[in-house]
Every structure is written in C-alpha cells, then in structure tokens.
Amino acid sequence: MLDVSVSYNRYKFLGQEFLTWLWFMVEKDPQQLSETVPKLETLQIGNRIKLENSRNRMMETITIKGDEAGLEEGILALQKGAVVTELNLVCNINNYTWQFTIKGESLHIANLKTPATGPLEEKTDVEGKILEKTYLYGEAIQLIDNLFENFLKTRLSSDWKQSVIPRIRGWIYA
Amino acid sequence: MGILSSSSSITRYLVKGKPDIPAYEFVEKALKANSIPEIDESVSGKVIGWTSFETPYRADFSGSSFSYGSFFVFSLRMDKKVLSPKIVQKYIAIETEKRLKSTGREFLSADEKKMIKDHVVNLLNLRIPATPNIYDLIWDHDKETLWFFTTLKSANEELETLFFKSFKLSLIRLFPYTMADLASDLSGSHKDELARLSPISFYNNG
Numbered sequence: 001m002l003d004v005s006v007s008y009n010r011y012k013f014l015g016q017e018f019l020t021w022l023w024f025m026v027e028k029d030p031q032q033l034s035e036t037v038p039k040l041e042t043l044q045i046g047n048r049i050k051l052e053n054s055r056n057r058m059m060e061t062i063t064i065k066g067d068e069a070g071l072e073e074g075i076l077a078l079q080k081g082a083v084v085t086e087l088n089l090v091c092n093i094n095n096y097t098w099q100f101t102i103k104g105e106s107l108h109i110a111n112l113k114t115p116a117t118g119p120l121e122e123k124t125d126v127e128g129k130i131l132e133k134t135y136l137y138g139e140a141i142q143l144i145d146n147l148f149e150n151f152l153k154t155r156l157s158s159d160w161k162q163s164v165i166p167r168i169r170g171w172i173y174a
Numbered sequence: 175m176g177i178l179s180s181s182s183s184i185t186r187y188l189v190k191g192k193p194d195i196p197a198y199e200f201v202e203k204a205l206k207a208n209s210i211p212e213i214d215e216s217v218s219g220k221v222i223g224w225t226s227f228e229t230p231y232r233a234d235f236s237g238s239s240f241s242y243g244s245f246f247v248f249s250l251r252m253d254k255k256v257l258s259p260k261i262v263q264k265y266i267a268i269e270t271e272k273r274l275k276s277t278g279r280e281f282l283s284a285d286e287k288k289m290i291k292d293h294v295v296n297l298l299n300l301r302i303p304a305t306p307n308i309y310d311l312i313w314d315h316d317k318e319t320l321w322f323f324t325t326l327k328s329a330n331e332e333l334e335t336l337f338f339k340s341f342k343l344s345l346i347r348l349f350p351y352t353m354a355d356l357a358s359d360l361s362g363s364h365k366d367e368l369a370r371l372s373p374i375s376f377y378n379n380g
Contacts, residue, residue: 002351004346004347004352007349007351007352007355008349008351010351011349011350011351011354011371012350013373014350014351014354014371015349015350017373017374018350020376055377078376079377079378080377081375081376081377083376103325104350105349105350106185106325106349106350107186107348107349107350107353108183108184108185108325109183109184109186110183110325111181111182111183112181112182112183112184113180113181120178126228127242127243129178130177130178130227130242130245130247131242131243131245133177133178134177134242134243134245134312137182137184137312137321141184141186141321145353145357145358148353148354148358149358149359149360152354152358152360152364152368153360153364155371156360156364156367156368156371161374165374165376168376169376169378172376172378173378
C-alpha cells in the first residue's frame with residue numbers, strides 16, 4: 001500500500017470526480033442509482049455545492065448554498081473546468097430522510113442529519129438511543145460506500161472513457 | 175457535534191486488528207491506563223486522554239460504561255489552558271521590572287528572560303482552568319471499523335496516536351485511495367488499474 005500522505009494527495013482527484021459523477025447521476029440517471037444501491041428510494045442534491053477551479057494556475061472557489069438555490073452557476077463553473085469538492089445530499093431510505101455533505105478529497109461526512117429519534121427522557125434510555133443513532137449513521141455510511149463502489153467500478157471500466165465521460169460532458173455543455 | 179447531536183461530522187477509520195481476548199477487559203484496562211488526568215490545579219497547559227461518553231467530565235470506565243451492544247463507545251478529551259498573549263506580556267513586564275530592581279542591572283540575559291517567561295506561564299496555568307474539547311467515537315470491534323465524530327485534523331492526529339498507544343492497534347483513515355484499496359470489493363485487476371489511475375478533465379478541451 002502507498003504511504004498515507006502520498007496516497008491522500010495523489011488520489012484527491014478520485015473523490016472530486018466521484019462527486020461530479022454523482023451530481024450527474026442524480027440529475028440524469030437517478031433510476032440507475034436506485035437500482036444499483038440497495039434500499040435507496042430517492043437521492044437529491046441538497047443545499048450546498050462547492051466547486052474549485054485550478055485551471056490556468058489560479059485557484060477559484062465557487063460555493064452555492066441555500067435550500068432553493070439554482071445550480072446553473074455550478075454548471076457554468078463545470079464548463080470552465082471546475083471540479084466538485086463538496087456536495088450536500090438528501091436521501092430517502094424506507095421513507096426516512098438523511099441529509100449530509102461529502103467532502104471530495106477526504107470523503108469526510110459533515111453536517112450529517114439522521115431521521116429524528118425520540119427525546120432522551122431517562123438515563124437508562126442512553127444505550128437504546130446510542131444503538132438507534134449508530135444504526136442511523138450506519139445507513140448513511142453504507143449508502144455512501146455503495147455509491148462510491150458503484151462509481152469506482154464505472155471509473156475503472158472501459159465504459160468510463162467510451163460512454164460515461166461523453167455523457168457527463170454532454171450534460172455539462174447542454 | 176457528538177453522537178447524539180442533531181448534526182454530526184464523521185471521520186472514518188479501519189482498525190488494523192482486533193483487541194486482545196477477552197476484549198472487554200483489555201479495552202477497559204487500556205482506557206483506565208490512558209484516561210484523562212485533571213490539570214486544573216497543575217502547571218500543565220495541555221493534556222489528552224480518554225473519557226467516558228456518559229460522564230465526559232469524570233472519566234469513569236467501571237461497569238459497562240463504554241460497551242453498548244457490540245460497540246465500544248467512549249470519547250477523546252483534549253483539555254487546554256488558553257492564555258491570552260497580552261496577559262502573559264503584562265506579567266512578564268512586571269516580573270522583569272522586579273528582577274531588574276532587585277539586581278540593580280539595566281538588562282537581563284536571554285536565559286533570564288526565558289526563565290521569567292516560563293515562570294509566568296506556569297503561574298498563570300495554575301490559576302486558570304483548562305478548556306475541555308470532547309470528541310466521541312464508536313468502535314465496532316467485530317467489523318474492525320471506527321467512526322470518530324469530528325473532522326478536525328488536530329483531533330484526528332491525536333486520536334491516531336493515543337489509540338495506538340492505548341490498544342497497540344493502528345488506525346487507517348478512510349479517504350478515496352484507502353476506501354478504494356482496502357474497503358471496497360474491487361477485483362485484483364481493478365486494483366491494478368487503480369494504481370495506474372490519473373485524473374481526467376470534464377473540461378471540453380481537456
């Protein structure tokens with residue numbers, strides 16, 4: 001295995017490509033995501049997208065946030081060569097909603113909101129509450145793992161260059 | 175931003191190996207040996223150790239206080255005394271003046287200045303309480319995974335160090351490469367392809 005700090009920096013791009021692909025899939029092929037990711041009912045872009053453009057040796061950061069924000073500026077940034085570095089997602093599994101942000105370079109999960117759990121009324125409830133929250137965190141983590149594995153298999157296949165990149169470019173420049 | 179918060183941030187790890195058998199006793203012993211000491215009445219400026227999830231201000235690992243179902247749940251606590259540089263500067267000036275007066279000299283040597291600074295910092299550290307920062311974790315020892323409830327770089331580095339010191343088990347942080355190489359169900363040929371992978375651009379002229 002490669003050294004940790006070397007591999008972290010060398011493969012940052014993989015997480016950023018993952019998020020760009022995921023945005024494309026959510027917009028253009030949600031059916032395929034639902035079919036390949038167990039239990040997933042719907043997946044939508046949430047209230048925050050961050051992009052970075054380092055073309056022409058200039059670092060430009062574009063952040064789009066807000067529940068009703070339009071994503072046109074994000075597409076425009078992609079047209080100029082930006083990549084997605086953070087993506088907020090809203091997903092439904094078994095009629096319950098999770099919302100979280102994935103950071104591309106680290107795959108950290110930030111601002112993870114699980115479905116609401118009941119209030120903690122008794123000290124003896126702590127164990128039940130922890131186990132319930134652990135289960136709910138696990139559902140979101142499993143979903144991210146499935147999405148990333150799905151992406152990896154596509155990314156490492158011959159399809160990636162032959163059909164996926166042209167489709168993503170078609171979406172960006174439509 | 176802990177386990178029971180309405181909004182959490184998580185850094186994920188693989189744990190390289192399982193705790194010694196019997197796991198519960200092994201973990202309890204290691205937690206007790208590396209629990210956080212109190213530094214409010216000492217000159218220490220910073221201390222790091224384990225504390226219990228339910229009583230984070232009193233590190234108590236007795237009974238079943240860190241075992242929930244098949245998970246170990248406890249917290250990393252980092253206590254730090256934060257001294258205002260202006261206060262330090264003020265007391266250094268007072269001590270320097272006293273010293274010059276008592277010796278009848280006009281200047282102090284570099285060693286004397288350093289001694290005065292250390293003395294002032296120790297004195298102030300004795301007077302102020304440490305600010306605690308608490309970060310929860312969930313360790314699934316069957317699946318050899320750990321979720322750490324912060325994405326702060328400094329806290330993650332302290333976790334990796336203290337975890338190895340306490341349990342003699344390494345933590346491998348999960349990020350795109352380690353997720354692909356160690357945590358995904360990729361075939362050998364896919365892993366070979368991964369090693370050769372380079373970025374592509376979606377930019378039309380890329």
